[in-house]
Amino acid sequence: MRLLLLSVVALSLSGAESRVSTAPEPVRYTLAPVLSGGVLTALRVQVRFRVDPSGISDFEWANGWAGERRLWQWERDFAVAGATAVEKKGDGHWRIRAAPGAELTVSYRILSAYDHDPTVEDSDQPRPVIRPRWFYAVGNALFGYPNGRDSSPATFDWFGAPGIGFASDLEHLAGQGRRATRPGTVADALESVVIGGRDLRTFPALDGSGVRVATVGRYAFTPEQLDGLARRVISVERTFWNADQRAPFLVTAAPIVGSPTATSFGGTGRGDAFALWIDQRTPLDRMKWLLAHEYFHTWNAVRLGTTSEDQAARPADYWFSEGFTDYYARALTVRAGLISPTEFAAQWNEMLAGYAGSPVRTMTGERAAAAFWNDEMAQKLPYQRGAMLAAMWNARLLAGSRGATSLDTVLHAQIAAARASKVSATSLFRALAADRGLNITPDETRYLVKGEPIVLPADTFGQCATVVTEQRPSFSRGFDAEATAGAGNVATGVDRRLPAFAAGLRDGMKILARTEGEPDNALVPYALLVEDNGKQRTIRYLPQGQERVTVQQLRIDAPNARECPRTLSGLASSRAE
Structure with missing residues (x-):
């Protein structure tokens, strides 16, 4: 709960009463499993709040998240206790009338978006999963809220059932008999994840890191291995940002069923948590990049500047929020020794080969942004372009400053500047890079607006590696x-x-x-x-097609050199500094 300072005004001894301003009453969320014959069938939500002083409050779901615009569609049995009238104004939108200030309790069930375990072909993070033995959902689809209360304080409680485990970053908020580990608002409830069931494995923050890990299902690795790796990655990135090493954070993992012709693993940041969906054949080594990518979103872009409130407009800036995050997922893991220089090159080479063979590689920025949510190849494009530009711009910063300035320098300055700024993250980066002698505008025009193919210079990654350009058959x-x-x-x-x-x-x-x-x-x-x-x-x-494509690949020339992890990760060698 967010605590507001109570201001007491002392009046004269004439007997006048002191006046005290009180903190706003929180919106109280509760969640419970719905079972039939011991089988999970739904999740029950209750939301308690007071009606507006006008006697009218609108209750609704957010407009959209992650490409899904009908976040309300899995709600059933909507009811309001304490109201004099409830009018449905449209899909996912109700108008509630009651005596001014009256307490209301909204209740409803959330059904599963799936009648089967999600697969690599149909898994979609916004959709709630409620299977007979486990469940997963993000707050965007789970929780409606009283309109205009996004910044109101919020509390949360889970009312479970025997044998049904539960984990959520909502447990960081205050609840009945539970003190908050951080302030919480309605917006935090929407930006949350819940996971649980009979097969839940949880790993508490016994090491003082504040990190908890919760998994359901079986994978190609053990939950213990995921727990250990997650803690290492999180520690590395907290050190990079000079962040609190004890802050509360949750990592969740839910399974998706693999296919003989396709593999998939992914995740999404949830404020002080991230949620992973993992193909059950994905090896632990592949998780290093995924964990590093998702945890980096704790800062990029939410703490590096503002992002567009228009969901349709956001993909235009994903070269920064996603592409730079991809770049640092590789850079920080090789810098910390979590991956070898050879593994670093393999990760880059897979991406570079995908970029070279992409049928949308020359798509303009406007078209790519419009196609982002509907075209898998267009979805990859800002990740690819942003990572390549990050590497190229980092090399220019190092060269122009003789090793004194790197991309790290700009982002560390940006996180400080963003605290006192309402400028977009991309605009703030552009300005701070220019202050350090790097003008990115021409590259933005060429590669991000016009869609010209990006070609990395041979020395982009320093002395121990070379970017080579070759002709090869297309992949098919x-x-x-x-x-x-x-x-x-x-x-x-x-x-x-x-x-x-x-x-x-x-x-x-x-x-x-x-x-x-x-x-x-x-x-x-x-x-x-x-x-x-x-x-x-x-x-x-x-797996070769009939065409030939120009592919860039990263060749490690001195994998055992002491400076190699450092230079690959975007820093100048110690000798240069």
């Missing part, structure tokens, strides 16, 4: 991956002109697993385990 699986997934992983759209067909793949074969291959790498053999006429066999081929 040899079949229509999207149509194949939609057909239940039955091969569809096999191209007779490509190596997959020559190796024996045919429409109608059931693809059981991909056993070899790398995303977007046409030089590494692909191997598919298929079922053909009731028999299983492996089809192996090079």
Whole structure:
């Protein structure tokens, strides 16, 4: 709960009464599981607040989040206790009338968006998941709120059931018999995550870090391994930002079912938490980048300046909030020794190969932003462009200052400047970079507005690595991956002109697993385990298309050099400084 200072005005001894201004009464959220025969079927929400002095309060869901504009759609059985009238004004919007100042209790159920475990083809972070044994939801879809109360203090309580575990960053807020570990508002409730169920594993903050980890489901690694890795990554990034090493933070992990033709893992920042969705085949090594990326969002962009309130306009600035975050996810993990120089190069090379073969690589900024929520390739573009520009601009800052200034310098100055500024994060970065001799406007025009392909200079990553440019065949699986997934992983759209067909793949074969291959790498053999006429066999081929593309790759020249992790991560060598 946010505590406001009570101001007491002492009057004269004439007997006049003192006047005290009181803190606003909080909006009180409660959450409980709904079970039938021991099986989870829904989540029940109650929201208690006082009606506005006018006697009218509007209750609604936010306009949208992460591409989903109908956040209210999983609500059922909406009811209000204490009201004289309740009028539905539209989808996800009710007008409530009551005596001025009367206490209201809004209640409703949230149903699952899925009737199956989410898969790599249909998983979507805004959608609540309520399965027989576990649940996951973000506050944006879970909680409605009284209009105009975003900044009002908020409390939270979970009323559980035997055997149903629960974890949420909402536990950082005050509740019945629980003191707050930080102030909490209605906006914090919306920017939250909840996870729980019979299979929940939780790891409390016994090491003094304030970090908790909560997982459901099974993965290619143990919950203990994820817990240890998350704590290491978080410590590294808190050190980078000179942040509180004991601040409360929650990491949640929910499973998504993999596909023989596609893998997926991702996450989303939730203020003082981040939520991960992980393909159950994803190895622990891949989690290093994901954890580093998601935790970096604790600062970028929320503490580096403002972002647009218009969801449709935000993708135009994702080169900064997502691309720079990608850059630092790799830079900070290699700097801290969490990944080797070879692993660092492999991460960059996978991204660079994907960028080189992207059919939208030259899409203008305006078109890319408009397509972001509907086109998977357009969605990757700001990540790719932003990371490459971050590396290129960092190299220029180092060169122009003889090693005294780097991208780190600008962002550390930006986090301080943003505390007293309402300027957008991208505008603030542009101005602070210019103060240090880096004018990014021409590059913005060329690469972000016009969509010209970005070409990294050979020495972008310092003395121990070289960016090489080569011609190679385009990457192609040899079949229509999207149509194949939609057909239940039955091969569809096999191209007779490509190596997959020559190796024996045919429409109608059931693809059981991909056993070899790398995303977007046409030089590494692909191997598919298929079922053909009731028999299983492996089809192996090079995943090459008919076109040739120009690909940049990072070659590590001195992987064992003492300075290599430092220079790869964007710092000048100790000798240069």
